[in-house]
Amino acid sequence: MAAAPAPPADREALRPLAWACAAFAGGVLLNCDRVPAWTPATALLLIAWRLTTERSGARLPGTVARALLALAVVAVVLWRFHTLNGLAAGTALLMLMSTLKLLETRARRDQLVMVGAGLFLLLAACLDRQSLARLPLYALQAWLCCSALAVVASAGFGARAALQLAGRALLLALPLAVALFLFFPRLPGAFWAIPRGGEALTGLSDSMSPGSIVKLVADYDPAFRVQFAARAPPAEELYWRGPVLHDFDGHTWRRTSGVFHLRQRLQYLGTPYRYRVALEPTRQRWWFALDTPAQSPDTNVLLTYDNQLLGAEPLTEPISFDVLSYTHTRALEPLGAFGRQQDTALPPGANPRSVGLAQTLRQRAGSDADFVQAILDYLRTGGFVYTLTPEALGADAVDDFVFDTRAGFCGHYASAFVTLMRAAHVPARVVTGYLGGEWNPIGGYFVVRQSDAHAWAEVWLEGRGWTRIDPTAVVAPERLRRGVFDLLPDALATRARLLRGSAWLTGLLQRWDAANAWWSDHVVKFDYSAQLDLLGRFGIRSPDVRYLGWAFTLALLGWLAFIAWHIGRSARPAPPDALARAYARLCHKLARIGPPRAPHQGPLSFAATVTTHRPDLKDSVHALLARYAQLRYGPAAPASRAQDIEEFRRAVARLSLSRAVGGRQ
Amino acid sequence: MNAVSAGDSDAATLVTVLGALETVILGKPEQIRLCLACLLARGHLLIEDVPGVGKTTLAHALAHVLGLAWQRVQFTSDLLPADIIGVSIFDRASQRFNFRQGPIFTQLLLADEVNRASPRTQSALLEAMEERQVSADGTTYPLPEPFFVVATQNPHEQLGTYALPESQLDRFLMRVTLGYPDVAHERELLRGGERRELLSRMAPALSAAAVLRVQRAVRAVHVADALLDYTQALIARTRERSDLKIGLSPRAGQGLLRAAQAWSYLAGRPAVLPEDVQAVLPAVVAHRLERRDPTGGGDGDALAREFIRAVPVPP
Numbered sequence: 011m012a013a014a015p016a017p018p019a020d021r022e023a024l025r026p027l028a029w030a031c032a033a034f035a036g037g038v039l040l041n042c043d044r045v046p047a048w049t050p051a052t053a054l055l056l057i058a059w060r061l062t063t064e065r066s067g068a069r070l071p072g073t074v075a076r077a078l079l080a081l082a083v084v085a086v087v088l089w090r091f092h093t094l095n096g097l098a099a100g101t102a103l104l105m106l107m108s109t110l111k112l113l114e115t116r117a118r119r120d121q122l123v124m125v126g127a128g129l130f131l132l133l134a135a136c137l138d139r140q141s142l143a144r145l146p147l148y149a150l151q152a153w154l155c156c157s158a159l160a161v162v163a164s165a166g167f168g169a170r171a172a173l174q175l176a177g178r179a180l181l182l183a184l185p186l187a188v189a190l191f192l193f194f195p196r197l198p199g200a201f202w203a204i205p206r207g208g209e210a211l212t213g214l215s216d217s218m219s220p221g222s223i224v225k226l227v228a229d230y231d232p233a234f235r236v237q238f239a240a241r242a243p244p245a246e247e248l249y250w251r252g253p254v255l256h257d258f259d260g261h262t263w264r265r266t267s268g269v270f271h272l273r274q275r276l277q278y279l280g281t282p283y284r285y286r287v288a289l290e291p292t293r294q295r296w297w298f299a300l301d302t303p304a305q306s307p308d309t310n311v312l313l314t315y316d317n318q319l320l321g322a323e324p325l326t327e328p329i330s331f332d333v334l335s336y337t338h339t340r341a342l343e344p345l346g347a348f349g350r351q352q353d354t355a356l357p358p359g360a361n362p363r364s365v366g367l368a369q370t371l372r373q374r375a376g377s378d379a380d381f382v383q384a385i386l387d388y389l390r391t392g393g394f395v396y397t398l399t400p401e402a403l404g405a406d407a408v409d410d411f412v413f414d415t416r417a418g419f420c421g422h423y424a425s426a427f428v429t430l431m432r433a434a435h436v437p438a439r440v441v442t443g444y445l446g447g448e449w450n451p452i453g454g455y456f457v458v459r460q461s462d463a464h465a466w467a468e469v470w471l472e473g474r475g476w477t478r479i480d481p482t483a484v485v486a487p488e489r490l491r492r493g494v495f496d497l498l499p500d501a502l503a504t505r506a507r508l509l510r511g512s513a514w515l516t517g518l519l520q521r522w523d524a525a526n527a528w529w530s531d532h533v534v535k536f537d538y539s540a541q542l543d544l545l546g547r548f549g550i551r552s553p554d555v556r557y558l559g560w561a562f563t564l565a566l567l568g569w570l571a572f573i574a575w576h577i578g579r580s581a582r583p584a585p586p587d588a589l590a591r592a593y594a595r596l597c598h599k600l601a602r603i604g605p606p607r608a609p610h611q612g613p614l615s616f617a618a619t620v621t622t623h624r625p626d627l628k629d630s631v632h633a634l635l636a637r638y639a640q641l642r643y644g645p646a647a648p649a650s651r652a653q654d655i656e657e658f659r660r661a662v663a664r665l666s667l668s669r670a671v672g673g674r675q
Numbered sequence: 676m677n678a679v680s681a682g683d684s685d686a687a688t689l690v691t692v693l694g695a696l697e698t699v700i701l702g703k704p705e706q707i708r709l710c711l712a713c714l715l716a717r718g719h720l721l722i723e724d725v726p727g728v729g730k731t732t733l734a735h736a737l738a739h740v741l742g743l744a745w746q747r748v749q750f751t752s753d754l755l756p757a758d759i760i761g762v763s764i765f766d767r768a769s770q771r772f773n774f775r776q777g778p779i780f781t782q783l784l785l786a787d788e789v790n791r792a793s794p795r796t797q798s799a800l801l802e803a804m805e806e807r808q809v810s811a812d813g814t815t816y817p818l819p820e821p822f823f824v825v826a827t828q829n830p831h832e833q834l835g836t837y838a839l840p841e842s843q844l845d846r847f848l849m850r851v852t853l854g855y856p857d858v859a860h861e862r863e864l865l866r867g868g869e870r871r872e873l874l875s876r877m878a879p880a881l882s883a884a885a886v887l888r889v890q891r892a893v894r895a896v897h898v899a900d901a902l903l904d905y906t907q908a909l910i911a912r913t914r915e916r917s918d919l920k921i922g923l924s925p926r927a928g929q930g931l932l933r934a935a936q937a938w939s940y941l942a943g944r945p946a947v948l949p950e951d952v953q954a955v956l957p958a959v960v961a962h963r964l965e966r967r968d969p970t971g972g973g974d975g976d977a978l979a980r981e982f983i984r985a986v987p988v989p990p
Contacts, residue, residue: 590990597990609987612949643899644946 024064026162029172030121030128031057031112033158036151037131038105044138045102046090053109060112070113079110101134121162128155142529156180182573189565196538214252214442214463215294218421219262229460232290233444234298235527237455239284243300245446247337249466249478250298250458252443254316256352258432260360261407263425263440271315271349276475278304279338288330288531295321298443298458300335301478307331315349316439316476328530341475345437353437353470361408361429368433378436378471385430386484389423392416396486423481424465437470441478453524588652592659593638600631603667613639627667634661685881685889686943692740692880693941699736699873700729702860706851709958710737710825712937714886715893718848718930719804719824721789721962728853730827734785735874737825741886742879743782744819750792752835756799760809761816774811779803782819782883789826790836800824801843821886841921841965848930849955850962852976889940896936897946901989905949906932908986909956913964919978920965931959949988956983 035057042050063070071079083106084094091099108127115121132151135144156176161167167175234250255263283300297311297319306313308331310322319333345353356365371388375381395417403410408429411422418426424440431438445464447456466480545561597607597616604623607616617635621628637658641651689711696707710733713720722730731747738745748759761777778784779800786800803809804824808817826847828839844850856864881889906928914922923931932947934955939947960982961975 593990608984610953610984612953612988614948614950615953639948640946642901643897643948645897646899 024061026118026121027064027115028061029158029161030115030124031061033125033128033151033155034108034112034131035128036154037128037135038109040135040147040151041101041105041131041138044135045098045105049102049105053105056109056112060115070116076110076113079113080107083107083110097134097138101131101138104130104134118162122159125155125158125162128158140534142526145529153177153180182576186566186569189562189569191536192541192544193562193565195559195562196541216253216255216265216296217262218255218425218440218442218465231460232457232523232526233292233460233462234287234289235450235453235455235457235523236288236300236447237286237453239286241281241283242285242456243281243283243337246483247301248446248456249301249337249441249464249480250444250447250462251301251303251317251441252296252298254314254318254468255440255442256316258355258357258425258429260357260405263428266352271346273313273315273317274345274475275342276302277340277342278302278336279340280336283335283337284332285335286330286332288328288527289325290328291325293324293326295324297321297325297329297331299333301337302335302339304334304336307333328534330531330535339475344472345470345475350437350470353439354432354435356429356432361406361433363406363409364412364426364429365433367412368430372434372436378469381434381436382431382469382471382479385427386479386481389427389481390484394418394423394485396482420465420482423485424467427467427479427481428469431467431469439468439476441466441468450520450524450527452520453527455524455527457523457527588659589638589641589655592655592662593642595659596634596638596662596665599662599665599667603627613642624667630665634658634665637661685885685892686940688880688885689889689941695740695877695880696733696736699877700733700853701863702856703729703853706853707733708938708941709849709851709955712934712941712955713849713851713958714741714821714823715889715940716848716930716933716937717821717890718934719826719846721844721847721850722825722827722853723830723850723962724827724853726829728855730853731785731787733853734783734825734827738783738785739874739877740880741783742882743821743823743886744883745783745785746778746781747785747787748778749787750789750796752791752793754792754796756796759796759800760803760811763812772812774814774816776816779809780816780818782821783823783825786824786826788828790828790838792837794837794840797837797839797843801839801846804846819883821883821890841963844962845924845926847962848934849958851958893937893940894933896939896944898932898936899946902947902949902952904989905986906935906952908989909952909982912982912986913960918966921963923960923963927960927963931956934959953983 035054038050038053084103087094087099087103087106091102093099094103104127108124108130111120111123111127115124128151132148132155135151136148153173153176156179157169157172160172160175161169253265256266257264282304285300287298289297297307299307299319302317303313303319306319308321311331312320312322314320367388368385371384372381375384392412393416396419397417398419400411400418400422401415403415408426411418411426412430428438428440442463442465444458444462445466446462447458449455450457464482466478466482468476468478471477593613600616600620601607604620607619611619613635617632620631624631641654641658693704693707693711696711697704700707710720710722714737720734722733724730735745735747748754757777759777759779761775761780763772763774765771766773789797789800792800803818807822808815810816828836855861910923910928910931913919916922931952935947935951938955939951942951944951957976957979960979964975964978966978
């Protein structure tokens with residue numbers, strides 16, 4: 011036969027490599043937005059090059075060239091990242107090194123390594139991000155890799171057959187994965203934590219300068235979600251406290267660093283609100299809570315003197331915590347001298363006109379409370395406008411704002427208000443955080459978005475303590491009612507308006523958000539304590555890891571047994587009928603005097619085998635087996651078939667294997 | 676009653692046919708039986724072997740003993756389709772084109788060294804084999820009944836040959852390989868004279884009409900559901916194998932069953948048994964199966980035996 015390695019044969023040979031490359035490319039694409047663009051670009055280019063060389067049969071680089079290339083890759087990664095550790099550098103290194111593996115991918119084993127690299131990149135992506143939206147991508151990649159394994163392992167698999175096999179295998183493995191997820195002993199703490207560097211902080215920062223909040227306004231991402239245990243506070247009380255800012259240099263407000271005050275004792279007034287906050291990772295230290303939290307939700311979190319929750323570490327994973335908050339309080343102690351000094355300090359000589367205005371108004375007012383009211387009246391009646399695109403302000407920013415531009419947003423008003431208060435020696439501070447939140451009826455929670463970022467003020471009033479004043483609410487009361495979007499300039503708001511424009515789309519978004527919240531709460535945050543909770547529900551109360559191990563092992567064995575049973579069942583033939591049983595009995599009987607019937611032996615060839623061992627039985631055995639052949643393969647017998655089979659059965663029973671006279675030879 | 680006696684006498688005659696053939700081709704009763712079964716199953720036959728083992732003699736003997744009209748065409752690289760099918764010739768007297776039938780218009784065509792002809796000529800022959808008719812100048816001429824092609828080829832000769840592609844190999848119901856005779860028969864061959872001379876002294880045992888009758892009887896051999904199960908399992912097995920380029924086609928499956936019927940008929944059985952399928956399986960499937968990796972494992976024959984061993988006969 012003339013063997014013709016024509017193009018089709020080539021394509022056939024290319025298939026496993028192409029699948030391995032596809033699995034690897036999938037892994038590259040999953041990580042491509044976490045590493046600089048040149049990394050995936052290099053990887054994909056090399057994949058394409060490798061596939062073309064395979065087609066054209068060009069030579070691959072030699073050992074020396076490959077070693078030099080590997081060294082060069084390490085050097086480039088070191089040069090660009092200054093480290094080989096960490097997620098970005100590690101991923102880039104893995105990506106590039108596995109790409110180099112392509113240069114020596116010849117045998118099936120090398121292709122398996124490529125698929126393994128694809129799976130490893132999938133793992134890297136899973137460690138990095140676990141959002142619900144990426145789940146289908148991860149599932150697809152797992153499917154692709156498993157199909158590639160099937161094709162590489164056995165070239166006979168077509169694309170469809172490989173995908174089917176891999177899909178079925180993955181589906182069969184799914185319950186096992188769930189069992190692993192639920193019962194595999196989890197160690198408290200994230201021991202796989204990977205140093206992450208160079209990632210942008212999201213959300214509020216610990217300083218506020220004109221324009222800093224407006225950057226957030228166009229950001230529709232959720233900052234956190236809140237579920238109230240009972241009644242939720244009214245919308246105008248939904249002030250979510252973030253960084254409290256004390257230091258002002260005339261332009262930027264900052265948190266005071268290095269100052270430690272004891273928290274004052276407070277009398278809590280009004281309704282207590284119990285709720286659970288699910289916070290997205292901010293890479294910042296503060297945890298957001300409603301107005302005044304009563305105590306810290308976690309031992310690692312400090313409730314500061316200005317009622318902030320401050321964590322020990324920046325938040326890199328999503329977390330949930332339960333808090334109890336009040337929206338109204340009364341101070342039980344006077345403000346200390348140091349606190350008073352800190353919260354009345356102003357940069358000397360700055361904003362002279364505002365200082366003058368404040369002092370005049372303070373002299374006219376009878377008390378600090380009256381003075382606050384007077385300033386608010388001034389803001390209300392002074393022709394102030396709420397806008398998210400204010401004019402730039404000069405060196406005396408507050409003066410410019412109060413007397414010239416009179417247009418700004420929450421940051422301007424809070425800054426100006428606190429400056430005016432401090433000018434009259436009334437202690438005041440800027441509070442940044444979020445205002446409001448969107449009620450999600452599907453999940454039963456509020457979602458607070460970055461666009462809800464807000465800044466307001468707190469003033470110290472004798473006899474009442476720190477009191478929340480929102481000067482923006484005076485100027486633009488609609489900001490409280492409707493949120494910031496209706497006030498946005500068109501360019502920023504188009505997308506948001508589009509999203510909120512249709513009720514259908516809003517519903518869809520709320521559903522999606524609820525699904526995300528569920529995913530984040532129940533899957534991503536499923537940790538050791540959640541595992542113990544779950545086991546507790548099944549009556550296992552001991553926090554012993556061994557129980558988990560046993561549960562896991564039992565689940566594993568149970569499921570493997572099911573898979574074995576499932577496979578065995580599909581391979582099992584139909585139950586034997588009466589004729590088959592009789593035939594089996596005959597074969598069994600005949601096996602006593604000679605070799606048993608081989609599975610592929612038909613009745614007549616078995617008869618021949620038997621008669622070579624016992625020529626004396628030739629006639630009876632032959633007759634019986636021929637009878638069977640006729641019953642099984644002959645023309646469909648008339649109504650007497652059942653009777654014929656019964657007769658055959660009896661004949662089998664009657665068959666005597668003893669030798670005729672003469673006995674054994 | 677008449678038909679039955681005719682059938683019985685045909686069956687008896689076939690035994691003498693086999694005997695006669697065995698005197699011509701010595702020591703190859705299995706292959707002779709396969710060849711005869713192939714023709715009785717209305718299949719075309721490919722005899723593949725090295726020169727000088729009696730391919731042509733066997734084909735010749737088959738035609739002679741079955742009492743069929745036969746033609747022989749020696750295939751060469753310059754053979755044209757018209758050389759087989761025929762050609763239209765302008766007749767001056769009648770001022771018309773007359774179709775002059777080629778050698779294919781016969782009951783048994785011996786196509787010697789079929790792989791020497793160009794693919795064009797091969798495909799003309801193979802189309803005629805499948806359709807059992809010939810089209811020339813817009814007219815369709817049916818071929819005689821019965822119509823068999825017995826082709827021979829030498830597998831070891833590569834230079835200047837055109838290997839038959841899988842699609843065309845599929846049209847041969849069986850491929851039979853003769854092989855060298857064993858020592859005793861070789862000695863007998865050496866002692867005896869030219870085997871073909873024996874043929875001239877032999878009388879044809881059957882006739883075209885009898886062959887057609889036997890063909891009908893073969894198709895009437897009973898095939899039970901249990902046997903269909905077994906056959907399907909065998910065919911499915913060839914499609915599961917990942918190291919094969921292609922599994923058996925449905926046409927191959929039909930052919931397998933027909934060949935088994937013929938084999939069963941030759942053995943004088945009223946119904947097909949798994950043993951019959953196993954007996955014809957290597958000859959029917961070996962030339963249709965090809966490994967992806969030509970170096971791995973044995974040839975198609977070994978493969979077929981593997982299938983037989985791998986598929987259990989249901990009880």
